[in-house]
Amino acid sequence: MLEDRPAGDGEAKVAQAREGLAALDAHLATIDGRPVGPDERNEMIGLVLSVDETLRELEMWSGNGSGEPTAPPRRRGLHFRRHKVRTDTGGPVNGEDSNATVVLDRVEPGTKITAETAPAELIPVQPMPVAPSPPPPTATPPTADQPSPVEPTRVEGPGAAPDERVSIDEEYRQDLAARVRALRAELDERAGRVLVLTTDERQRPRRRLAGLFGSIGQPATAETAATTATLPAALRSRRSVERSVGKVLTAAGVIAVLFLLFEFGLTGSLEARDQRALLLQFQDAIVTTNLDLPNKTIPSGTAVALMNIPSIHVSQVVVEGTTNRLLKAGPGHLAAAPLPGEFGNAIILGHRTKYGAPFRSLNLLHTGDLINVTTGQGLFVYSVNHVYHLKSGDPDVFAGSTDSRLTLVSADPPQGASGRIVAVALLRGSPVAVDTRPPVPVGRDELGLSADPVGAVFGLIWLQVFIVAYLITRRIRRTWNPTVTWLLAAPILLALLLLVFINVDLLLPGTL
DSSP states (O other), rough: OOOOOOOOOOHHEEEHHHHHHHHHHHHHHHHSSSSHEEEEHHHHHHHHHHHHHHHHHHHHTTTTSSSSSSSOOOEEEEEEEOOOOSSSSOOOOBBBEEEEEEEOOOBBTTOOOOOOTSSSTOOOOOOOOOOOOOOOOOOOOOTSSSOOOOOEEEEESSSOOOHHHHHHHHHHHHHHHHHHHHHHHHHHHHHHHHHHOOOOOGSSSSOOOSSOOOOOOOOSOOHHHHHHHHSSSHHHHHHHHHHHHHHHHHHHHHHHHHHHHIIIIIHHHHHHHHHHHHHHOOOOOOHSSSSOOSSSSSOOOOOEEEEEEEOOOOEEEEEOOOSSGGGGGGGGOOOOOOOTBEEEEEEOOSSSSSTTOOOTTTGOOOOTTEEEEEETTTEEEEEEEEEEEOOOTTTOOOOOOOOOEEEEEESSSTTTSSEEEEEEESSOOEEEEBBSSSOOOOOOOGSSSSOHHHHHHHHHHHHHHHHHHHHHHHHHTSSSOHHHHOOOOHHHHHHHHHHHHHHGGGGGGGTT
Protein backbone atom coordinates (compact mmCIF):
# COMPACT_ATOMS: atom_id res chain seq x y z
CA MET A 1 0.00 0.00 0.00
CA LEU A 2 0.99 3.55 -0.51
CA GLU A 3 2.35 5.47 2.44
CA ASP A 4 0.10 7.98 4.18
CA ARG A 5 0.69 11.61 3.41
CA PRO A 6 -0.01 14.65 5.60
CA ALA A 7 -3.73 15.37 5.52
CA GLY A 8 -3.40 19.00 4.45
CA ASP A 9 -0.61 18.64 1.88
CA GLY A 10 -2.26 19.03 -1.55
CA GLU A 11 0.94 18.58 -3.53
CA ALA A 12 1.76 15.43 -1.57
CA LYS A 13 -1.70 14.06 -2.37
CA VAL A 14 -1.13 14.71 -6.08
CA ALA A 15 2.20 12.92 -5.84
CA GLN A 16 0.51 10.06 -3.99
CA ALA A 17 -2.09 9.73 -6.76
CA ARG A 18 0.59 9.69 -9.44
CA GLU A 19 2.51 7.09 -7.49
CA GLY A 20 -0.60 4.90 -7.37
CA LEU A 21 -1.17 5.27 -11.13
CA ALA A 22 2.47 4.32 -11.77
CA ALA A 23 2.03 1.22 -9.61
CA LEU A 24 -1.10 0.30 -11.59
CA ASP A 25 0.81 0.72 -14.87
CA ALA A 26 3.53 -1.60 -13.57
CA HIS A 27 0.98 -4.27 -12.68
CA LEU A 28 -0.85 -3.97 -16.02
CA ALA A 29 2.42 -4.27 -17.93
CA THR A 30 3.26 -7.54 -16.18
CA ILE A 31 -0.14 -9.29 -16.51
CA ASP A 32 -1.27 -8.22 -19.98
CA GLY A 33 -1.91 -11.32 -22.06
CA ARG A 34 -1.87 -13.92 -19.27
CA PRO A 35 -4.36 -15.13 -16.64
CA VAL A 36 -4.63 -13.03 -13.49
CA GLY A 37 -4.53 -14.64 -10.08
CA PRO A 38 -6.81 -13.63 -7.20
CA ASP A 39 -3.98 -11.98 -5.25
CA GLU A 40 -2.92 -9.81 -8.21
CA ARG A 41 -6.52 -8.92 -8.89
CA ASN A 42 -7.16 -7.87 -5.29
CA GLU A 43 -3.93 -5.84 -5.18
CA MET A 44 -4.84 -3.91 -8.35
CA ILE A 45 -8.37 -3.28 -7.12
CA GLY A 46 -6.87 -2.01 -3.84
CA LEU A 47 -4.62 0.38 -5.77
CA VAL A 48 -7.57 1.67 -7.79
CA LEU A 49 -9.57 2.31 -4.64
CA SER A 50 -6.59 3.95 -2.88
CA VAL A 51 -6.02 6.38 -5.77
CA ASP A 52 -9.75 7.01 -5.97
CA GLU A 53 -9.85 7.96 -2.28
CA THR A 54 -6.89 10.30 -2.74
CA LEU A 55 -8.56 12.01 -5.70
CA ARG A 56 -11.77 12.38 -3.71
CA GLU A 57 -9.88 14.29 -1.03
CA LEU A 58 -8.23 16.50 -3.67
CA GLU A 59 -11.61 17.13 -5.29
CA MET A 60 -12.96 18.27 -1.94
CA TRP A 61 -9.95 20.53 -1.37
CA SER A 62 -10.18 22.09 -4.81
CA GLY A 63 -13.92 22.61 -4.51
CA ASN A 64 -14.52 20.32 -7.51
CA GLY A 65 -16.11 23.16 -9.43
CA SER A 66 -18.76 23.98 -6.81
CA GLY A 67 -18.44 25.71 -3.42
CA GLU A 68 -15.40 26.60 -1.41
CA PRO A 69 -12.67 24.08 -0.59
CA THR A 70 -13.08 22.32 2.71
CA ALA A 71 -9.35 22.61 3.50
CA PRO A 72 -6.90 25.24 2.27
CA PRO A 73 -4.08 23.98 0.02
CA ARG A 74 -0.39 24.47 0.43
CA ARG A 75 1.56 26.68 -2.02
CA ARG A 76 5.28 27.40 -2.35
CA GLY A 77 6.10 25.46 0.82
CA LEU A 78 4.08 27.76 3.14
CA HIS A 79 0.82 27.18 4.98
CA PHE A 80 -1.79 29.93 4.64
CA ARG A 81 -3.71 29.79 7.89
CA ARG A 82 -5.96 32.22 9.73
CA HIS A 83 -5.37 32.70 13.45
CA LYS A 84 -7.69 34.64 15.72
CA VAL A 85 -5.67 36.71 18.22
CA ARG A 86 -7.43 38.42 21.06
CA THR A 87 -5.89 41.59 22.50
CA ASP A 88 -4.97 41.69 26.14
CA THR A 89 -6.25 45.22 26.58
CA GLY A 90 -9.92 44.41 26.32
CA GLY A 91 -10.38 47.64 24.39
CA PRO A 92 -11.32 48.37 20.80
CA VAL A 93 -8.90 47.39 18.04
CA ASN A 94 -8.77 49.72 15.04
CA GLY A 95 -12.19 50.99 15.84
CA GLU A 96 -13.68 47.53 16.49
CA ASP A 97 -14.29 45.54 19.63
CA SER A 98 -11.78 43.31 21.29
CA ASN A 99 -12.93 40.24 19.26
CA ALA A 100 -11.34 41.56 16.04
CA THR A 101 -9.17 39.05 14.18
CA VAL A 102 -5.61 39.67 13.11
CA VAL A 103 -4.45 37.70 10.02
CA LEU A 104 -0.91 36.42 9.93
CA ASP A 105 -0.07 35.70 6.30
CA ARG A 106 3.30 34.08 6.52
CA VAL A 107 3.73 31.56 9.27
CA GLU A 108 5.92 28.51 9.20
CA PRO A 109 4.07 25.19 9.52
CA GLY A 110 3.53 24.05 13.07
CA THR A 111 3.92 27.54 14.66
CA LYS A 112 1.32 28.25 17.34
CA ILE A 113 0.38 31.93 17.66
CA THR A 114 -1.35 33.41 20.69
CA ALA A 115 -1.78 36.90 22.04
CA GLU A 116 0.91 36.30 24.68
CA THR A 117 3.55 34.67 22.38
CA ALA A 118 3.13 36.64 19.14
CA PRO A 119 6.04 39.03 18.33
CA ALA A 120 5.12 42.64 18.86
CA GLU A 121 6.32 43.67 15.39
CA LEU A 122 3.90 41.17 13.81
CA ILE A 123 0.89 42.37 15.81
CA PRO A 124 0.94 46.16 15.93
CA VAL A 125 -2.42 46.37 17.65
CA GLN A 126 -2.92 49.50 19.79
CA PRO A 127 -6.08 51.03 21.18
CA MET A 128 -7.21 53.85 18.89
CA PRO A 129 -9.92 56.39 19.41
CA VAL A 130 -13.05 55.93 17.41
CA ALA A 131 -13.12 58.27 14.44
CA PRO A 132 -16.00 58.87 12.01
CA SER A 133 -13.90 58.23 8.92
CA PRO A 134 -10.26 57.61 9.67
CA PRO A 135 -8.05 58.29 6.66
CA PRO A 136 -6.19 55.25 5.36
CA PRO A 137 -2.68 54.99 6.74
CA THR A 138 0.06 56.18 4.46
CA ALA A 139 2.80 53.70 3.87
CA THR A 140 6.27 54.99 4.69
CA PRO A 141 8.88 53.80 2.25
CA PRO A 142 11.60 51.82 3.98
CA THR A 143 15.00 53.38 4.39
CA ALA A 144 18.33 51.79 3.79
CA ASP A 145 18.88 51.10 7.52
CA GLN A 146 15.27 49.99 8.15
CA PRO A 147 14.45 46.70 6.43
CA SER A 148 10.94 46.17 5.19
CA PRO A 149 8.81 43.64 7.09
CA VAL A 150 8.42 40.21 5.63
CA GLU A 151 4.68 40.64 5.03
CA PRO A 152 2.38 43.45 6.30
CA THR A 153 -0.25 42.52 8.83
CA ARG A 154 -3.87 43.12 8.02
CA VAL A 155 -6.89 43.29 10.24
CA GLU A 156 -10.13 41.57 9.32
CA GLY A 157 -13.35 43.31 10.12
CA PRO A 158 -15.85 45.70 8.64
CA GLY A 159 -13.14 48.28 8.07
CA ALA A 160 -10.39 45.90 6.92
CA ALA A 161 -8.86 46.15 3.47
CA PRO A 162 -9.66 43.42 0.90
CA ASP A 163 -7.59 40.23 1.17
CA GLU A 164 -5.07 40.33 -1.67
CA ARG A 165 -4.53 36.56 -1.41
CA VAL A 166 -7.99 35.71 -2.74
CA SER A 167 -6.98 35.86 -6.40
CA ILE A 168 -3.80 33.83 -5.75
CA ASP A 169 -5.67 31.12 -3.85
CA GLU A 170 -8.42 30.98 -6.47
CA GLU A 171 -5.87 30.57 -9.26
CA TYR A 172 -4.15 27.78 -7.38
CA ARG A 173 -7.46 26.09 -6.60
CA GLN A 174 -8.43 26.10 -10.27
CA ASP A 175 -5.04 24.71 -11.25
CA LEU A 176 -5.37 21.97 -8.65
CA ALA A 177 -8.89 21.14 -9.87
CA ALA A 178 -7.63 20.80 -13.46
CA ARG A 179 -4.85 18.45 -12.38
CA VAL A 180 -7.32 16.39 -10.36
CA ARG A 181 -9.61 16.05 -13.39
CA ALA A 182 -6.69 14.84 -15.50
CA LEU A 183 -5.72 12.32 -12.84
CA ARG A 184 -9.34 11.15 -12.60
CA ALA A 185 -9.41 10.49 -16.37
CA GLU A 186 -6.19 8.49 -16.14
CA LEU A 187 -7.59 6.47 -13.25
CA ASP A 188 -10.79 5.70 -15.18
CA GLU A 189 -8.77 4.42 -18.13
CA ARG A 190 -6.61 2.17 -15.94
CA ALA A 191 -9.61 0.93 -13.96
CA GLY A 192 -11.21 -0.08 -17.26
CA ARG A 193 -8.14 -2.08 -18.23
CA VAL A 194 -8.04 -3.71 -14.80
CA LEU A 195 -11.68 -4.80 -15.10
CA VAL A 196 -11.22 -6.15 -18.62
CA LEU A 197 -8.06 -8.10 -17.77
CA THR A 198 -9.31 -9.52 -14.47
CA THR A 199 -12.98 -10.17 -15.24
CA ASP A 200 -13.70 -13.88 -15.38
CA GLU A 201 -16.85 -15.91 -14.92
CA ARG A 202 -15.10 -17.88 -12.18
CA GLN A 203 -13.95 -14.71 -10.40
CA ARG A 204 -17.38 -13.11 -10.28
CA PRO A 205 -18.47 -12.64 -6.64
CA ARG A 206 -21.23 -15.10 -5.83
CA ARG A 207 -23.60 -15.49 -2.95
CA ARG A 208 -22.52 -18.16 -0.51
CA LEU A 209 -24.99 -20.98 -0.04
CA ALA A 210 -25.65 -23.46 2.71
CA GLY A 211 -27.37 -26.79 2.21
CA LEU A 212 -28.87 -28.09 -1.04
CA PHE A 213 -30.33 -24.86 -2.36
CA GLY A 214 -28.85 -22.64 0.34
CA SER A 215 -29.75 -19.24 1.68
CA ILE A 216 -28.80 -15.84 0.43
CA GLY A 217 -25.35 -14.83 1.64
CA GLN A 218 -22.97 -11.97 1.07
CA PRO A 219 -23.55 -9.75 -2.00
CA ALA A 220 -20.83 -8.62 -4.36
CA THR A 221 -17.95 -6.85 -2.64
CA ALA A 222 -17.72 -3.08 -2.51
CA GLU A 223 -14.36 -3.21 -4.27
CA THR A 224 -15.89 -4.79 -7.38
CA ALA A 225 -18.79 -2.35 -7.38
CA ALA A 226 -16.43 0.62 -7.04
CA THR A 227 -14.17 -0.67 -9.81
CA THR A 228 -17.11 -1.10 -12.18
CA ALA A 229 -18.49 2.32 -11.33
CA THR A 230 -15.24 4.07 -12.26
CA LEU A 231 -15.06 2.56 -15.75
CA PRO A 232 -15.45 5.00 -18.63
CA ALA A 233 -18.77 4.48 -20.42
CA ALA A 234 -17.18 4.21 -23.88
CA LEU A 235 -14.71 1.55 -22.72
CA ARG A 236 -17.43 -0.41 -20.94
CA SER A 237 -19.60 -0.34 -24.06
CA ARG A 238 -16.80 -1.47 -26.40
CA ARG A 239 -15.60 -4.23 -24.11
CA SER A 240 -19.18 -5.37 -23.54
CA VAL A 241 -19.80 -5.66 -27.28
CA GLU A 242 -16.54 -7.58 -27.80
CA ARG A 243 -17.33 -10.00 -24.99
CA SER A 244 -20.89 -10.50 -26.23
CA VAL A 245 -19.72 -11.24 -29.77
CA GLY A 246 -17.09 -13.63 -28.44
CA LYS A 247 -19.66 -15.48 -26.35
CA VAL A 248 -22.08 -15.76 -29.28
CA LEU A 249 -19.37 -17.10 -31.60
CA THR A 250 -18.18 -19.57 -28.98
CA ALA A 251 -21.72 -20.78 -28.35
CA ALA A 252 -22.30 -21.15 -32.10
CA GLY A 253 -19.10 -23.19 -32.44
CA VAL A 254 -20.06 -25.48 -29.55
CA ILE A 255 -23.55 -26.02 -30.98
CA ALA A 256 -22.09 -26.79 -34.43
CA VAL A 257 -19.76 -29.42 -32.94
CA LEU A 258 -22.65 -30.95 -30.99
CA PHE A 259 -24.74 -31.04 -34.16
CA LEU A 260 -22.01 -32.93 -36.03
CA LEU A 261 -21.74 -35.40 -33.16
CA PHE A 262 -25.49 -35.84 -33.33
CA GLU A 263 -25.51 -36.37 -37.11
CA PHE A 264 -22.67 -38.86 -37.32
CA GLY A 265 -22.98 -40.50 -33.92
CA LEU A 266 -26.32 -40.34 -32.18
CA THR A 267 -28.46 -40.77 -35.31
CA GLY A 268 -27.15 -44.33 -35.68
CA SER A 269 -28.52 -45.17 -32.23
CA LEU A 270 -31.87 -43.60 -33.08
CA GLU A 271 -32.07 -45.62 -36.31
CA ALA A 272 -31.18 -48.85 -34.52
CA ARG A 273 -33.97 -48.23 -31.99
CA ASP A 274 -36.49 -47.67 -34.81
CA GLN A 275 -35.27 -50.78 -36.64
CA ARG A 276 -35.98 -52.95 -33.60
CA ALA A 277 -39.51 -51.61 -33.39
CA LEU A 278 -40.08 -52.08 -37.14
CA LEU A 279 -38.81 -55.66 -37.03
CA LEU A 280 -41.34 -56.57 -34.35
CA GLN A 281 -44.06 -54.84 -36.35
CA PHE A 282 -43.08 -56.71 -39.53
CA GLN A 283 -43.05 -60.12 -37.80
CA ASP A 284 -46.49 -59.54 -36.27
CA ALA A 285 -47.93 -58.35 -39.62
CA ILE A 286 -46.74 -61.46 -41.50
CA VAL A 287 -48.30 -63.78 -38.95
CA THR A 288 -51.65 -62.02 -38.48
CA THR A 289 -52.50 -60.37 -41.83
CA ASN A 290 -52.26 -60.81 -45.59
CA LEU A 291 -49.45 -58.30 -45.99
CA ASP A 292 -48.56 -56.61 -49.28
CA LEU A 293 -51.39 -57.79 -51.49
CA PRO A 294 -51.03 -56.25 -54.99
CA ASN A 295 -54.42 -54.54 -54.77
CA LYS A 296 -54.11 -53.33 -51.19
CA THR A 297 -53.05 -49.79 -50.32
CA ILE A 298 -50.08 -49.73 -47.94
CA PRO A 299 -50.15 -47.17 -45.12
CA SER A 300 -47.18 -44.80 -44.96
CA GLY A 301 -44.54 -45.77 -42.38
CA THR A 302 -45.50 -49.45 -42.34
CA ALA A 303 -42.79 -52.10 -42.39
CA VAL A 304 -43.12 -53.74 -45.82
CA ALA A 305 -39.98 -55.84 -46.32
CA LEU A 306 -36.84 -57.28 -44.76
CA MET A 307 -33.76 -56.74 -46.97
CA ASN A 308 -30.46 -58.58 -46.56
CA ILE A 309 -27.25 -57.93 -48.58
CA PRO A 310 -24.56 -60.35 -47.36
CA SER A 311 -21.66 -58.87 -49.38
CA ILE A 312 -21.83 -55.49 -47.64
CA HIS A 313 -23.33 -56.73 -44.31
CA VAL A 314 -26.69 -55.00 -44.61
CA SER A 315 -29.81 -56.26 -42.85
CA GLN A 316 -32.58 -53.69 -42.69
CA VAL A 317 -36.35 -53.44 -42.35
CA VAL A 318 -37.82 -51.39 -45.21
CA VAL A 319 -40.59 -48.87 -44.45
CA GLU A 320 -43.26 -47.57 -46.79
CA GLY A 321 -42.46 -44.01 -47.90
CA THR A 322 -39.31 -42.01 -48.69
CA THR A 323 -39.76 -38.63 -47.01
CA ASN A 324 -36.92 -37.29 -44.90
CA ARG A 325 -38.75 -38.15 -41.70
CA LEU A 326 -39.53 -41.75 -42.73
CA LEU A 327 -35.99 -42.44 -43.95
CA LYS A 328 -34.68 -41.81 -40.43
CA ALA A 329 -36.12 -45.19 -39.40
CA GLY A 330 -34.42 -47.11 -42.21
CA PRO A 331 -34.49 -47.62 -46.00
CA GLY A 332 -37.75 -46.52 -47.57
CA HIS A 333 -39.81 -47.96 -50.44
CA LEU A 334 -40.98 -45.40 -53.01
CA ALA A 335 -44.77 -45.44 -52.71
CA ALA A 336 -45.38 -45.03 -56.46
CA ALA A 337 -43.27 -48.11 -57.35
CA PRO A 338 -44.22 -51.82 -57.12
CA LEU A 339 -43.06 -53.81 -54.13
CA PRO A 340 -40.06 -56.15 -54.35
CA GLY A 341 -41.15 -59.45 -55.91
CA GLU A 342 -43.76 -57.80 -58.10
CA PHE A 343 -43.38 -57.00 -61.77
CA GLY A 344 -41.72 -53.67 -62.52
CA ASN A 345 -39.06 -51.44 -60.97
CA ALA A 346 -39.09 -51.69 -57.15
CA ILE A 347 -37.20 -48.64 -55.80
CA ILE A 348 -35.69 -48.37 -52.30
CA LEU A 349 -33.87 -45.28 -50.98
CA GLY A 350 -31.54 -45.15 -47.97
CA HIS A 351 -29.00 -43.00 -46.10
CA ARG A 352 -25.32 -42.94 -47.07
CA THR A 353 -23.72 -41.31 -43.98
CA LYS A 354 -26.41 -40.74 -41.31
CA TYR A 355 -28.93 -42.80 -39.37
CA GLY A 356 -26.95 -46.00 -39.46
CA ALA A 357 -25.86 -45.39 -43.08
CA PRO A 358 -27.42 -48.62 -44.48
CA PHE A 359 -26.25 -47.76 -48.02
CA ARG A 360 -22.76 -46.58 -47.02
CA SER A 361 -21.06 -49.37 -49.02
CA LEU A 362 -23.40 -49.36 -51.98
CA ASN A 363 -20.46 -48.52 -54.24
CA LEU A 364 -18.75 -51.77 -53.16
CA LEU A 365 -21.40 -54.00 -54.74
CA HIS A 366 -20.23 -56.09 -57.67
CA THR A 367 -22.03 -57.82 -60.47
CA GLY A 368 -23.53 -61.09 -59.25
CA ASP A 369 -23.84 -60.07 -55.56
CA LEU A 370 -27.12 -61.33 -54.10
CA ILE A 371 -29.83 -59.25 -52.45
CA ASN A 372 -32.49 -61.17 -50.46
CA VAL A 373 -35.83 -59.44 -49.87
CA THR A 374 -38.66 -60.90 -47.78
CA THR A 375 -42.17 -59.44 -48.06
CA GLY A 376 -45.64 -60.63 -47.12
CA GLN A 377 -45.75 -62.41 -50.48
CA GLY A 378 -42.58 -64.46 -49.97
CA LEU A 379 -38.81 -64.47 -50.28
CA PHE A 380 -37.24 -62.98 -53.43
CA VAL A 381 -33.62 -63.09 -54.57
CA TYR A 382 -32.05 -60.41 -56.73
CA SER A 383 -28.67 -60.44 -58.46
CA VAL A 384 -26.72 -57.19 -58.85
CA ASN A 385 -26.46 -56.24 -62.49
CA HIS A 386 -24.51 -52.96 -62.33
CA VAL A 387 -23.68 -49.95 -60.13
CA TYR A 388 -23.32 -46.42 -61.47
CA HIS A 389 -23.30 -42.74 -60.46
CA LEU A 390 -25.70 -40.03 -61.57
CA LYS A 391 -24.94 -36.34 -61.55
CA SER A 392 -27.49 -33.57 -61.34
CA GLY A 393 -29.34 -33.35 -64.65
CA ASP A 394 -28.71 -36.97 -65.71
CA PRO A 395 -31.65 -39.24 -66.69
CA ASP A 396 -33.91 -40.09 -63.77
CA VAL A 397 -33.82 -43.54 -62.15
CA PHE A 398 -37.44 -43.49 -60.98
CA ALA A 399 -39.00 -44.53 -64.29
CA GLY A 400 -40.76 -47.87 -64.79
CA SER A 401 -39.22 -50.91 -66.46
CA THR A 402 -40.30 -53.90 -68.54
CA ASP A 403 -38.63 -56.42 -66.24
CA SER A 404 -38.63 -57.23 -62.56
CA ARG A 405 -35.80 -55.33 -60.91
CA LEU A 406 -34.76 -53.79 -57.64
CA THR A 407 -33.14 -50.33 -57.67
CA LEU A 408 -31.23 -49.10 -54.60
CA VAL A 409 -30.59 -45.32 -54.49
CA SER A 410 -28.50 -43.15 -52.16
CA ALA A 411 -26.63 -39.86 -52.09
CA ASP A 412 -23.35 -39.31 -53.92
CA PRO A 413 -20.81 -38.17 -52.92
CA PRO A 414 -21.38 -39.21 -49.30
CA GLN A 415 -20.68 -35.72 -47.84
CA GLY A 416 -22.18 -33.58 -50.59
CA ALA A 417 -25.30 -35.28 -51.96
CA SER A 418 -25.00 -33.41 -55.25
CA GLY A 419 -25.84 -36.59 -57.19
CA ARG A 420 -26.92 -40.19 -56.71
CA ILE A 421 -25.39 -43.63 -56.59
CA VAL A 422 -27.58 -46.37 -58.08
CA ALA A 423 -27.37 -50.16 -57.80
CA VAL A 424 -29.63 -52.18 -60.11
CA ALA A 425 -30.39 -55.85 -59.38
CA LEU A 426 -32.54 -58.23 -61.47
CA LEU A 427 -35.04 -60.70 -59.99
CA ARG A 428 -34.13 -64.37 -60.15
CA GLY A 429 -37.25 -66.21 -61.17
CA SER A 430 -40.71 -64.91 -61.97
CA PRO A 431 -42.61 -62.11 -60.19
CA VAL A 432 -45.58 -63.10 -58.04
CA ALA A 433 -48.01 -60.49 -59.31
CA VAL A 434 -48.53 -57.23 -61.13
CA ASP A 435 -49.07 -54.08 -59.08
CA THR A 436 -52.74 -53.02 -59.29
CA ARG A 437 -52.81 -50.54 -56.42
CA PRO A 438 -54.24 -47.06 -56.96
CA PRO A 439 -51.56 -44.64 -58.26
CA VAL A 440 -49.85 -42.66 -55.53
CA PRO A 441 -48.48 -39.17 -56.30
CA VAL A 442 -44.87 -38.64 -55.31
CA GLY A 443 -43.57 -35.22 -54.34
CA ARG A 444 -40.10 -33.83 -54.85
CA ASP A 445 -39.34 -34.25 -51.16
CA GLU A 446 -39.67 -38.05 -51.60
CA LEU A 447 -36.86 -38.39 -54.15
CA GLY A 448 -34.03 -38.27 -51.61
CA LEU A 449 -32.17 -35.05 -52.50
CA SER A 450 -34.44 -32.29 -51.21
CA ALA A 451 -35.11 -30.74 -47.81
CA ASP A 452 -38.27 -30.74 -45.74
CA PRO A 453 -39.27 -27.11 -45.01
CA VAL A 454 -41.30 -28.19 -42.00
CA GLY A 455 -38.01 -28.78 -40.18
CA ALA A 456 -37.14 -25.07 -40.36
CA VAL A 457 -40.40 -24.05 -38.63
CA PHE A 458 -40.26 -26.55 -35.78
CA GLY A 459 -36.49 -26.21 -35.46
CA LEU A 460 -36.86 -22.46 -34.88
CA ILE A 461 -39.60 -23.00 -32.32
CA TRP A 462 -37.57 -25.50 -30.32
CA LEU A 463 -34.49 -23.29 -30.58
CA GLN A 464 -36.39 -20.43 -28.95
CA VAL A 465 -37.59 -22.73 -26.19
CA PHE A 466 -34.00 -23.89 -25.63
CA ILE A 467 -32.70 -20.29 -25.39
CA VAL A 468 -35.41 -19.34 -22.89
CA ALA A 469 -34.64 -22.41 -20.77
CA TYR A 470 -30.91 -21.59 -20.85
CA LEU A 471 -31.47 -17.98 -19.76
CA ILE A 472 -33.75 -19.10 -16.93
CA THR A 473 -31.07 -21.55 -15.78
CA ARG A 474 -28.42 -18.81 -15.73
CA ARG A 475 -30.69 -16.59 -13.69
CA ILE A 476 -31.59 -19.31 -11.20
CA ARG A 477 -27.97 -20.28 -10.58
CA ARG A 478 -27.29 -16.81 -9.12
CA THR A 479 -29.54 -17.71 -6.21
CA TRP A 480 -29.23 -21.49 -6.01
CA ASN A 481 -26.17 -23.62 -5.78
CA PRO A 482 -24.63 -23.48 -9.32
CA THR A 483 -23.69 -27.18 -9.35
CA VAL A 484 -27.15 -28.32 -8.33
CA THR A 485 -28.75 -25.92 -10.81
CA TRP A 486 -26.76 -27.26 -13.76
CA LEU A 487 -27.34 -30.88 -12.71
CA LEU A 488 -31.10 -30.34 -12.68
CA ALA A 489 -31.21 -28.26 -15.85
CA ALA A 490 -28.75 -30.26 -18.01
CA PRO A 491 -31.19 -33.08 -18.95
CA ILE A 492 -33.87 -30.57 -19.92
CA LEU A 493 -31.47 -28.48 -21.98
CA LEU A 494 -30.05 -31.53 -23.74
CA ALA A 495 -33.55 -32.81 -24.57
CA LEU A 496 -34.53 -29.45 -26.04
CA LEU A 497 -31.28 -29.29 -28.02
CA LEU A 498 -31.96 -32.79 -29.35
CA LEU A 499 -35.38 -31.67 -30.60
CA VAL A 500 -33.71 -28.74 -32.34
CA PHE A 501 -31.19 -31.04 -34.06
CA ILE A 502 -33.84 -33.55 -35.13
CA ASN A 503 -35.84 -30.84 -36.88
CA VAL A 504 -32.82 -29.10 -38.39
CA ASP A 505 -31.78 -32.48 -39.79
CA LEU A 506 -34.90 -32.39 -41.97
CA LEU A 507 -33.33 -29.53 -43.90
CA LEU A 508 -30.61 -31.88 -45.20
CA PRO A 509 -31.05 -34.24 -48.17
CA GLY A 510 -33.00 -37.37 -47.18
CA THR A 511 -30.40 -39.83 -48.50
CA LEU A 512 -27.30 -38.01 -47.18
